[in-house]
Amino acid sequence: MRDPHQNIFFYYRGPSKKQKDSLYDPQVEDNTTKSFINILEFCHQAGFDNLLSSILNQIDAPKKPVVSFLLQKGLNASRPDAVIEFSDRRIHVESKVKASLDIDQVKRHLDSINSQDLLVVITNRSEDKRELETIGDGRIKYLCWSTIHKICRNAINITQADRRFVAVTQLIKHLIDYLEVIVMTEFSGFNDADFDYWIDPNPYYRPILKKKLEALATIIRERLPKSIGSEYSFIKPGKISHKLSDDRRAWVAIKKPKNNKDIFNQCNFTIEVSKNSLEINAVIRNGRTCDKGKPLGVFYTKLTHDTGAFLDTIRNIKKDARIIISRRYRKARSEWWRQYFDMKLCEISNEKDVLYLCEILKKADTNSTFPGVRIRYSIDRGSKILSDPKKLEDEIISTIYEFKPILDYLERK
DSSP, X not given: OOSGGGSXXXXXXXXXXXXXXXGGSHHHHHHHHHHXXXXXXXXXXXXXXXXXXXXXXXXXXXXOOEEEEEESOOOSSOOOSEEEEESSOEEEEEEOSSSOOOHHHHHHHHHHSOTTOEEEEEESOTTHHHXXXXXXXXXXXXXXXXXXXXXXXXXXXXXXXXXXXXXXXXXXXXXHHHHHHTTOSOOOOOOHHHHHTTTSOOTTTHHHHHHHHHHHHHHHHHHSOHHHHTTSOEEEEOOOOOXXXXXXXXXEEEEOOOOTTOTTTTOEEEEEEOSSEEEEEEEEOSSOTTOTTSHHHHHHHHHHHOHHHHHHHHTTSOTTOEEEEEEEEEETXXXXXXXXXXXXXXXXXXXXXXXXXXXXXXXXXXXXXXXXXXXXXXXXXTOGXXXXXXXXXXXXXXXXXXXXXXXXXXXXX
């Protein structure tokens, strides 16, 4: 779903002073809870109680006959976002989309509900569960939006097999898509919409793509071997250009924490999405070939004086990995890269090839441009692995593991 407005739960909003945060205003908080409760109510009325039962199982709540679903039901001193009334108790719902968890608000809810009632707190930060546990009240139950997203995906597998639930299936699909639009999900892979953004840019899809890359990078960082993850522990999402060009892409960097004393601080790993592929890169940037105190100068010097070490370093890297040399253009605080040279890494097999690479680096280094280097592995759009999160994560991690010796070679004295 490349255009979020095709979703029945998404809606038009007025202009925001903070355009980049326009998906996360208070209306979105209320609308997301309303969408979720409306789906639960519709499924119940249609005779499909599996979705509600799965939610109740997740919070260890007993299954009882439902009396009603209510929104913004005021209590004595608080107003939870929703209430599900059962025959013998109520489940009160407090949800957060972008807003932070408010412990004082949770305590006010607890003071206002009955002893047999439950308070379900829904956020998208799993660490909120630990903070809620410090209150020490058994009536609190925690749910993550990504868990709700997963439960809905599982529910569709059931409804699709029963023709009575055609409408139910479509509505749950819309809720799934909506949660993906506002990025309240686990990373669920890439689809055509992520690549088509570059063909027909939709401003509403830009933050979706950015958050999807950030979610993927977070998982990758957490799963990296300690030998890499302890050093490259910081995630930096990049700006997504809306200008038309052949080299537009969205990217997120997995990098070292900022350290002005480390000249290699901005040499990192990136995950990038272009119109044709998903790309994993080891990036060498900053300086010119003549700057012995900058990464590009160090790289150039090492290539010219120790070609054998470079050949040994790249010997075990994927055969279809490439080395991309670009010209880096700067204007004010912005920078953009234009590809200048592209070659398979496995085709660099002797000293002559390495020295040719040095010549290319010099040619990319001009009065108005700086050279930049990417060691790149690409996965073409349409590849099945892109829609399989676990396999894709494994592939990215193994690629970073293979690329790490390149950055080690750069820093080795």
